[in-house]
Amino acid sequence: MSHFQDTFVAQSAAVRVRFGAGVRHSVAEExxxxxxxxxxxxSTPQQVTTxxxxxxxxxxxxxxxxxxxxxxxxxxxxxxxAAYAVQLGADCVVAVGGGSTTGLGKAxxxxxxxxxxxxxxxxxxxxxxxxxxxxxNGRKSxxxxxxxxxxxxxxxxxxxxxxxxxxxxxxxxxxxxxxAEGLYAQNRSPISTLMALEGLRAFRDGLPxxxxxxxxxxxxxxxxxxAWLCGTVLGQVGMALHHKLCHTLGGSFDLPHxxxxxxxxxxxxxxxxAAVPDLLxxxxxxxxxxxxxxxxxxxxxxxxxxxxxxxxxxxxxDLDRAADLATQNPYWxxxxxxxxxxxxxxxxxxxxxxxAV
Numbered sequence: 001m002s003h004f005q006d007t008f009v010a011q012s013a014a015v016r017v018r019f020g021a022g023v024r025h026s027v028a029e030e031x032x033x034x035x036x037x038x039x040x041x042x043s044t045p046q047q048v049t050t051x052x053x054x055x056x057x058x059x060x061x062x063x064x065x066x067x068x069x070x071x072x073x074x075x076x077x078x079x080x081x082a083a084y085a086v087q088l089g090a091d092c093v094v095a096v097g098g099g100s101t102t103g104l105g106k107a108x109x110x111x112x113x114x115x116x117x118x119x120x121x122x123x124x125x126x127x128x129x130x131x132x133x134x135x136x137n138g139r140k141s142x143x144x145x146x147x148x149x150x151x152x153x154x155x156x157x158x159x160x161x162x163x164x165x166x167x168x169x170x171x172x173x174x175x176x177x178x179x180a181e182g183l184y185a186q187n188r189s190p191i192s193t194l195m196a197l198e199g200l201r202a203f204r205d206g207l208p209x210x211x212x213x214x215x216x217x218x219x220x221x222x223x224x225x226x227a228w229l230c231g232t233v234l235g236q237v238g239m240a241l242h243h244k245l246c247h248t249l250g251g252s253f254d255l256p257h258x259x260x261x262x263x264x265x266x267x268x269x270x271x272x273x274a275a276v277p278d279l280l281x282x283x284x285x286x287x288x289x290x291x292x293x294x295x296x297x298x299x300x301x302x303x304x305x306x307x308x309x310x311x312x313x314x315x316x317x318d319l320d321r322a323a324d325l326a327t328q329n330p331y332w333x334x335x336x337x338x339x340x341x342x343x344x345x346x347x348x349x350x351x352x353x354x355x356a357v
Contacts, residue, residue: 002190003190003193003194004190005188005189008188008189009187009189010189010190010191012232013149013235015151016152016153017128017153017155017228018030018155019224021221022156022158023155024057024156025057027057027058027094027117027154028057028061030154031094031117034092034152036061036091036115038088038092039061039090039091039092039093040063040066040084040088040108041054041055041058041064041066041093041094041096042066042081042093042097042101042104043066043095043096043097044067044068044069044070044101045068047096047121048065048067050121050159051065051096052065054094054096054119058094063089066084069081069095069101069103070104071256071257072100072103072133072135072251072257073103073104073106073107073132073135074136075107075135076136078104078108078134079111081104081108082107082112085108085112091114092116092117093105093108093109093115094117094118095117095118095127096119096121097121097122098171098258099122099126099257102126103134105150106148106150107148109148110132110143110145110147110148115151115152116150116151116152117152117153118150118152118153119156119159120153120155120160120224120227121163122160122163122167122168122171122258123174123175123223123226123227124171124174124175124231125175125178125228125230125231125232125234126231127150127153127231128150128227128231128235129232129235130145130146130147131143131144131148132145132148135250135251138251138252139251139252140248140250141251142247153228155225155227155228157217157221157224160220161214161215161220162214165210165214166304167258168210168223169262169303169304170258170259170262170305171227171258172223172226172227172303173303174261174262175199175226175227175230175231176199176200176203176230176265177242177243177246177264177268178196178199178230178239179196179197179200180196180200180242180265180269180280180283181241181268182195182196182234183197183280183282183283184240184276184280184334185238186237186334187237187238188237189236189237196229196233197282198226198229199225199226199227199228199229199233200286201226201286202223203223203226204286204287206222206223206225207219208302208303209222211303211304240268240333240334241268241272241330241335242264242269243331244326244331245264245268245326245346246261246264248325249314252321252325253313253314253318254313255312255314256312259306259312260309262306264309264349265296265300266294266297266300266355267293267348267349267355268345269296270293270345270356271293271335271341271342271345271355271356272333273291273292273293273357275334275335276334277292279334280292291357293357294355296355297354297355308349308351308352309346309349309350310351316350319343319346322346323343324339326342327342
């Protein structure tokens with residue numbers, strides 16, 4: 001049975017994507033192809049050594065390094081980074097890292113319109129989207145603009161070969177969330193659905209092999225392929241309850257981004273499966289089991305992912321406030337947002353219990 005819909009709109013951004021072990025060595029070539037000559041290299045403080053390696057690869061095309069990318073993309077840091085780019089006369093940015101660095105590159109581009117080259121070192125997938133999430137005064141908000149869509153993405157399996165297995169798993173589940181919510185998105189298309197399903201299959205097949213042998217470049221490449229597909233889905237359709245909950249927990253309680261996605265995903269899918277069982281049925285076909293939420297939960301258990309919000313630092317006394325915040329300005333969702341049901345969902349996620357079916 002095909003995924004045909006009676007009516008739909010499909011839109012794809014003009015992004016150059018390159019896959020291959022060692023493709024990072026072509027970064028200078030990609031800078032020149034953009035017509036640029038003064039690249040600012042971005043990283044987190046923990047990845048400044050990698051940033052220096054990229055500066056060396058760029059040679060005279062690198063104008064400097066900014067290594068203060070921070071989780072949840074705080075507005076004050078983005079303002080400072082954009083000012084630094086202007087001060088140096090940068091004509092493009094090269095963001096090397098995970099979601100924090102990618103987010104900073106997007107924030108700079110939003111403020112300056114500089115083109116971006118992104119070299120992911122995790123599986124977050126945000127590099128494939130025109131979406132920027134920013135945090136200010138304890139609240140996380142998102143915007144969508146073609147100005148923040150990166151122009152070039154280089155997926156190099158060698159760069160994720162040393163990513164610790166625990167971070168690999170949480171980052172992968174973060175990416176899988178984009179695909180899972182894309183299956184019931186209000187503006188989904190047959191194309192986004194095909195990419196979502198292929199992305200989930202890539203993680204189903206590749207992630208266990210990465211766990212068995214983290215240095216397996218083929219397995220690492222397959223999971224990067226999954227990240228690209230899932231991220232592209234995120235860039236084409238709207239997200240729903242899962243992302244609202246994660247933005248609330250990350251922005252207001254400072255929970256770690258990927259780990260929060262890993263915990264919440266099964267519960268959000270379980271919540272929505274009651275409203276759209278047919279749209280989520282492919283998840284059980286891909287991962288096995290009898291219900292979509294349980295299938296995701298069981299896969300997370302097998303991958304030894306974090307299962308409980310309490311292990312991420314959320315207090316049980318925070319759950320009422322989290323439920324209140326998550327029901328304010330809710331995202332569109334296939335199942336109506338019920339505060340009591342949402343509070344029960346958060347309780348189960350806090351405790352690490354299986355999702356309600």
